[in-house]
Amino acid sequence: MEAALAQSRLTELLGDGRVVTDPEALSAYATDITEAPAGRPELVAKPESAEEVQEVIRFAAAQRVPVVPAVARMNVGGLTVPREGGIVLDMSGMNRIVELDREHMYAVVEPGVTFGQLKAHLDAEAPELTLSFPLAPPYTSVLANFLLDGLGNLSLRHGSAGEQIGGLEAVLADGTLVRTGACAVSPVWFARGPLPDLTGLFVNWQGSTGVVTKMAVQLWRRPRHSRRLFAFTELEGAFGIVRDLTHSDVCRDLSALTWPTSKMLLGAEAPLTLDPGEPEVFVYFDVGDDDRELFARKEKVARGIVASHAERGLPVAGIVSIDELVEVVPSLARFAEFPMTLDFLLDRPGGGLTWIGTYGPTREWERAAVRCRDLMLSRGVPPLLVTRPMKGGHYGVLRMITCFDKSDAEEVERVRELNADLLEICLEHGFLPYKAPDWAHAAMESRAHPGYLDLLSRVKATLDPDRIMNPGRLHLGGDGFTG
Numbered sequence: 001m002e003a004a005l006a007q008s009r010l011t012e013l014l015g016d017g018r019v020v021t022d023p024e025a026l027s028a029y030a031t032d033i034t035e036a037p038a039g040r041p042e043l044v045a046k047p048e049s050a051e052e053v054q055e056v057i058r059f060a061a062a063q064r065v066p067v068v069p070a071v072a073r074m075n076v077g078g079l080t081v082p083r084e085g086g087i088v089l090d091m092s093g094m095n096r097i098v099e100l101d102r103e104h105m106y107a108v109v110e111p112g113v114t115f116g117q118l119k120a121h122l123d124a125e126a127p128e129l130t131l132s133f134p135l136a137p138p139y140t141s142v143l144a145n146f147l148l149d150g151l152g153n154l155s156l157r158h159g160s161a162g163e164q165i166g167g168l169e170a171v172l173a174d175g176t177l178v179r180t181g182a183c184a185v186s187p188v189w190f191a192r193g194p195l196p197d198l199t200g201l202f203v204n205w206q207g208s209t210g211v212v213t214k215m216a217v218q219l220w221r222r223p224r225h226s227r228r229l230f231a232f233t234e235l236e237g238a239f240g241i242v243r244d245l246t247h248s249d250v251c252r253d254l255s256a257l258t259w260p261t262s263k264m265l266l267g268a269e270a271p272l273t274l275d276p277g278e279p280e281v282f283v284y285f286d287v288g289d290d291d292r293e294l295f296a297r298k299e300k301v302a303r304g305i306v307a308s309h310a311e312r313g314l315p316v317a318g319i320v321s322i323d324e325l326v327e328v329v330p331s332l333a334r335f336a337e338f339p340m341t342l343d344f345l346l347d348r349p350g351g352g353l354t355w356i357g358t359y360g361p362t363r364e365w366e367r368a369a370v371r372c373r374d375l376m377l378s379r380g381v382p383p384l385l386v387t388r389p390m391k392g393g394h395y396g397v398l399r400m401i402t403c404f405d406k407s408d409a410e411e412v413e414r415v416r417e418l419n420a421d422l423l424e425i426c427l428e429h430g431f432l433p434y435k436a437p438d439w440a441h442a443a444m445e446s447r448a449h450p451g452y453l454d455l456l457s458r459v460k461a462t463l464d465p466d467r468i469m470n471p472g473r474l475h476l477g478g479d480g481f482t483g
Helices: 003-014 023-027 050-063 115-125 142-147 235-248 260-265 292-311 322-328 330-335 362-378 409-428 438-447 450-463
Strands: 043-045 067-070 087-090 097-101 106-109 165-171 177-180 211-218 225-233 251-258 281-289 319-321 351-360 384-390 395-405
Touching: 003 043, 003 050, 023 043, 050 067, 050 087, 050 165, 050 211, 067 211, 097 115, 106 115, 115 142, 142 165, 142 211, 225 235, 225 292, 225 322, 235 251, 235 281, 235 292, 235 362, 235 384, 251 260, 260 330, 260 384, 281 292, 292 319, 319 322, 322 330, 351 362, 351 409, 362 384, 362 395, 362 409, 395 409, 409 438
Parallel strands: 043 087, 067 087
Antiparallel strands: 097 106, 106 211, 165 177, 165 211, 225 281, 225 319, 251 281, 251 384, 351 395, 384 395
16 A cells, blocks of 8 residues: 555545554554554544445555454454554544434444443433443443454343344445345334344454444343342352352343452452462342342342352352442442443553453353363463353353563463463363454364355455455454365
8 A cells, every 4th residue: 555645545535633644653553452463554544424434445445455443442352453554444433322212222323432431321311221231441332342242241131242233334345335134124223133134244253344334232121129249159169050040030140250350359460379268259140120029039039049059068158249348348349330440450560451252051161161260370370260141041151361461572472372272271162262363263263164164255255355354354364264
């Protein structure tokens, strides 16, 4: 790409101040917070409408220049780091909440709308509604998290974020604007069906098939009465509690986290040992209902399930509410409400944060989790694990989080090796990575059905024949398979 021509043409399309070429400013787009290798953006374009996105992509298509969509650049795994130079499409300025439909319970948002922004809007305009919030800072993109199929605090009942998309609008590699889902025909963005599910051509494709400019995210009723409760126990036994709470169908949210979480919340830098009598895992679960008596009954059932495990010999250190915990440990107020601030993970020496996040069969939870815990401890890394049942228990989450010093090249390499070994354990137990970086897709190829790999390549070749849309993702093209 001839830099002067590109800067001139894109400035003409977008206006002054919305094309970035300064090397220092570009460096912010060359990396993310993970161990992913740095990229080399040639310039950054900042559109503020779908029409401007179309114009930028038409220019890129004519020049055969790569386009990498980005918003908050917090999608761990290097997914917005440009692999082959080109244009970074920074859509943070496209931050309109286009529509809030209270009756049909959805919001249509642009890429730059953050979880904090949408929550504030719902609190003001539709306090009876909420959405599924991820374990992510409030300044991250709603659209990006849903498009990359992240998990959320309502995933227990409703599944991953990708399953809660009600349709979308996208720009293809030739600049064509398309809509998928009911909104392709109906004025109401009520669901991905009943038309052919073309929305799936963009979910989990990491921007390699097109750039999504609008999305309907499904909203859910917020109960009038709710309470968050915590139980403290050991790792293997925690999964029995989680399963029984899942099958009881009384919880709105349910997750289990290992002990380094609480130690890091209290300021520990790299905790590797449990104190005598300290529980290994805390299980937190939300109960709620509009009817006060039914709410009380649900809470009683949930408490009874935990108590029944204690009666059978599982060491359970009691059940407490979030309000009771915060009185003792104010820093735990982060767990009181979503979206959750993650400063205890992000504001650490070296500023690096990475994870292996997977979805998979819950019957393998214990075996996979114990192996991952033991591997992290053997490498001198705090075993920070997060688990969560999804969609009524049809599958579950297993995620391992690591903080590290990005300025230490040896530590970065150790983190790369750890993540590769953690992923191998997960794959052996049937767990698959979500928001997966390129190397993780490469690791899955030997296990993948050949027809799947062929179809993936065919779709990419059809929608992006010149490979300009975030090239290299899903290990497509370049050094990956080509069908």
